[in-house]
Amino acid sequence: MTDSRGGVRNEITGQSVHTAVQAGSIDSVVIVESKTTRPTPQQLPRAVQHFVNRLAMFDLLDRQATTGGVSLLVGTPGVGKTAAVVHWAHRSLSLFPDGVLFANLRGFDPVSPPAEPGEVLDGFLHAMGATDLATTSVDARAGMFRSLVHDRRMLVLLDDAVSATQVRPLLPGSETVTVVVTSRSSLSGLKALEGATGMNLEPLDDGASLTLLREVSDAALVEHDPTASAVLVRMCGNLPLALRIAGERLAEGGYAGVAELVSELADERDRLDVLATDDDAGAVRAVFSLSYKALTAQVAEVFRLLGLHPGMDFDRDAAAALTGLRPGPLRSALDALRSASLLEMPTAQRYRFHSLLRAYAAERAAATESEDRRHTAVRALLSWYLSSAHAAGRILNPRRRSDPQPPTTGREFDDVQSALDWCSLERANLTAAVRLAADAGEHEIAWQLAAALWGYFYRRKPWDDWIATHRIGLAAAERAGDDFGAATLLGNLAIAYRELHQQADAEDCFRRALEIWTRRADSYGEALVCIGYGNACREWGRLDEAVSFSLRALAGWESLGDRHGEGMTHNSLSGVFRELGELDRALAHSSRAVAVFHELGDRYSESWALNGTANVHRALGQLAEAIDLHQQALDVRNELDDRYGQAMTLESLAEDYDRAGMSEARRDALRRALAIFRELGDPKADGIAAALR
Numbered sequence: 236m237t238d239s240r241g242g243v244r245n246e247i248t249g250q251s252v253h254t255a256v257q258a259g260s261i262d263s264v265v266i267v268e269s270k271t272t273r274p275t276p277q278q279l280p281r282a283v284q285h286f287v288n289r290l291a292m293f294d295l296l297d298r299q300a301t302t303g304g305v306s307l308l309v310g311t312p313g314v315g316k317t318a319a320v321v322h323w324a325h326r327s328l329s330l331f332p333d334g335v336l337f338a339n340l341r342g343f344d345p346v347s348p349p350a351e352p353g354e355v356l357d358g359f360l361h362a363m364g365a366t367d368l369a370t371t372s373v374d375a376r377a378g379m380f381r382s383l384v385h386d387r388r389m390l391v392l393l394d395d396a397v398s399a400t401q402v403r404p405l406l407p408g409s410e411t412v413t414v415v416v417t418s419r420s421s422l423s424g425l426k427a428l429e430g431a432t433g434m435n436l437e438p439l440d441d442g443a444s445l446t447l448l449r450e451v452s453d454a455a456l457v458e459h460d461p462t463a464s465a466v467l468v469r470m471c472g473n474l475p476l477a478l479r480i481a482g483e484r485l486a487e488g489g490y491a492g493v494a495e496l497v498s499e500l501a502d503e504r505d506r507l508d509v510l511a512t513d514d515d516a517g518a519v520r521a522v523f524s525l526s527y528k529a530l531t532a533q534v535a536e537v538f539r540l541l542g543l544h545p546g547m548d549f550d551r552d553a554a555a556a557l558t559g560l561r562p563g564p565l566r567s568a569l570d571a572l573r574s575a576s577l578l579e580m581p582t583a584q585r586y587r588f589h590s591l592l593r594a595y596a597a598e599r600a601a602a603t604e605s606e607d608r609r610h611t612a613v614r615a616l617l618s619w620y621l622s623s624a625h626a627a628g629r630i631l632n633p634r635r636r637s638d639p640q641p642p643t644t645g646r647e648f649d650d651v652q653s654a655l656d657w658c659s660l661e662r663a664n665l666t667a668a669v670r671l672a673a674d675a676g677e678h679e680i681a682w683q684l685a686a687a688l689w690g691y692f693y694r695r696k697p698w699d700d701w702i703a704t705h706r707i708g709l710a711a712a713e714r715a716g717d718d719f720g721a722a723t724l725l726g727n728l729a730i731a732y733r734e735l736h737q738q739a740d741a742e743d744c745f746r747r748a749l750e751i752w753t754r755r756a757d758s759y760g761e762a763l764v765c766i767g768y769g770n771a772c773r774e775w776g777r778l779d780e781a782v783s784f785s786l787r788a789l790a791g792w793e794s795l796g797d798r799h800g801e802g803m804t805h806n807s808l809s810g811v812f813r814e815l816g817e818l819d820r821a822l823a824h825s826s827r828a829v830a831v832f833h834e835l836g837d838r839y840s841e842s843w844a845l846n847g848t849a850n851v852h853r854a855l856g857q858l859a860e861a862i863d864l865h866q867q868a869l870d871v872r873n874e875l876d877d878r879y880g881q882a883m884t885l886e887s888l889a890e891d892y893d894r895a896g897m898s899e900a901r902r903d904a905l906r907r908a909l910a911i912f913r914e915l916g917d918p919k920a921d922g923i924a925a926a927l928r
Contacts, residue, residue: 681711802840889901
């Protein structure tokens with residue numbers, strides 16, 4: 236007799252004999268227990284302790300389990316893919332009454348080669364009750380497997396796959412069987428041909444990371460120092476494997492507190508050593524090395540060189556500068572790294588390493604690439620950032636001297652907004668590049684890059700980065716004996732300190748810069764510093780000095796024929812004479828400033844001059860004119876997205892409204908100014924908040 240599946244039924248034993256036919260010939264004969272006696276395999280490994288729920292992923296897998304199909308879970312090495320799916324499977328066993336099959340495909344095993352599909356199929360067939368497997372054909376065993384699981388409510392969990400080719404023979408044909416595959420590789424072929432649903436498992440968020448750290452370590456230590464614990468989580472990159480190792484370190488009792496472990500992890504070069512274990516296969520470095528060793532030679536080189544990048548993320552142009560590759564090969568290498576889960580692309584055209592992977596890439600670069608090769612790559616990257624920053628600076632401050640000019644190998648910009656957007660996007664990288672240049676002995680690049688960012692810093696006021704880059708650049712210029720660079724950065728630093736109300740630091744920088752420019756007989760540099768010094772003296776109430784410095788600057792600009800410099804100085808003199816009560820002279824200077832900037836087509840500077848002119852009209856009691864001019868200035872600043880200028884004009888408008896008795900308009904202007912000053916971290920916010928109270 237034949238049974239319902241086409242096998243020959245033995246009426247005495249109750250068994251079915253299945254024949255797998257390939258190319259017209261009988262390939263094998265397999266004896267299978269009848270459905271009533273067929274075992275229900277439960278092959279899940281033990282779930283890890285102290286698991287932090289991945290609820291979003293669990294919800295996706297739960298929905299997939301109701302419809303069958305293939306789910307593909309991809310993630311960075313050490314992100315906890317296996318732990319997550321095993322934990323989900325244990326909590327979801329009721330969805331799979333006919334059993335669970337599990338196979339470690341050893342895609343990235345430190346000892347054994349990847350599992351062959353035939354090897355895995357043999358294990359599955361035995362678990363399903365098949366006996367006397369005589370076949371050598373993978374196709375025949377795959378067909379037998381599909382027959383055995385057909386119409387059964389089962390889960391097949393294929394862990395650590397290396398390729399779609401390895402997985403494909405292991406896929407059931409029935410939609411009643413749910414398949415979950417984990418891999419470090421994207422397995423795009425599995426998604427394209429088999430319709431697998433892809434899911435990326437990201438590192439834990441900070442809250443879940445702290446929960447895991449508390450559970451695997453000494454919870455009292457973690458809770459005693461929440462600040463250090465938060466830093467430790469970030470140093471581990473929110474990676475479960477690293478967090479577990481760090482937690483075990485704390486649990487062993489060798490640290491007085493979390494801060495002591497944090498101090499050991501502070502140097503990124505030592506971080507992978509601290510996160511090692513007695514079991515080499517479980518250490519973070521070992522887990523990463525398995526993926527690294529699977530790369531082709533060129534992709535591995537790109538991985539190493541990208542580890543030399545000083546920032547957390549980068550675009551393709553920066554990667555090209557660092558690696559020296561043409562667009563086609565570079566794209567292929569970056570795609571390969573993404574496919575291997577060694578590199579992420581959080582937004583279009585932008586890439587990033589997991590922080591520990593970046594440390595590993597840098598470690599591999601130090602071990603593999605020669606010192607000359609590393610230095611050449613880093614210098615090419617720094618030169619690209621310098622050229623790009625100079626291009627942005629030329630757009631943001633087209634009339635400011637920007638000597639010396641670097642080679643034009645970087646990005647170019649069409650307008651102010653694109654230059655501002657790029658500087659904002661790359662700000663962390665640019666700051667890190669200044670530091671890297673100084674550390675690499677590229678002192679010229681260090682100070683020039685800091686100076687090139689002046690236009691962005693002045694408009695957007697990122698105070699910490701402004702001061703940090705300029706102090707590093709100043710030290711580099713001084714080490715190189717470059718007075719021009721030192722004086723340039725001292726002048727820029729003085730303005731930052733002045734705006735932060737750090738008078739002693741500002742005055743020291745002004746004096747040192749002015750001394751250098753005077754000694755060099757550099758009229759441009761001298762005039763530029765005198766304007767800033769004059770404005771500072773006005774703010775500090777030293778009005779006679781303010782007039783002296785401003786007139787000195789004006790004489791310098793006139794000798795150079797620099798109309799823009801003259802306009803800036805007339806605007807400064809307007810403010811000084813307004814405070815001296817010489818309002819006619821103040822109005823004359825501010826009007827000349829407006830005319831100069833209008834003639835030059837410099838709307839950014841013209842908005843400052845309009846603001847100054849409005850202030851004089853207010854002092855004259857001409858409130859309607861003051862409000863109108865301030866509104867004109869605000870309109871220009873809104874159009875130019877000049878946040879600092881907007882806040883300054885709103886503050887001035889509030890004073891106009893106060894004089895005019897328009898209390899509600901005054902409060903509205905102050906509230907808007909306060910929001911911007913707080914956004915910029917400007918100390919003026921405190922005074923405005925007090926005025927509102």
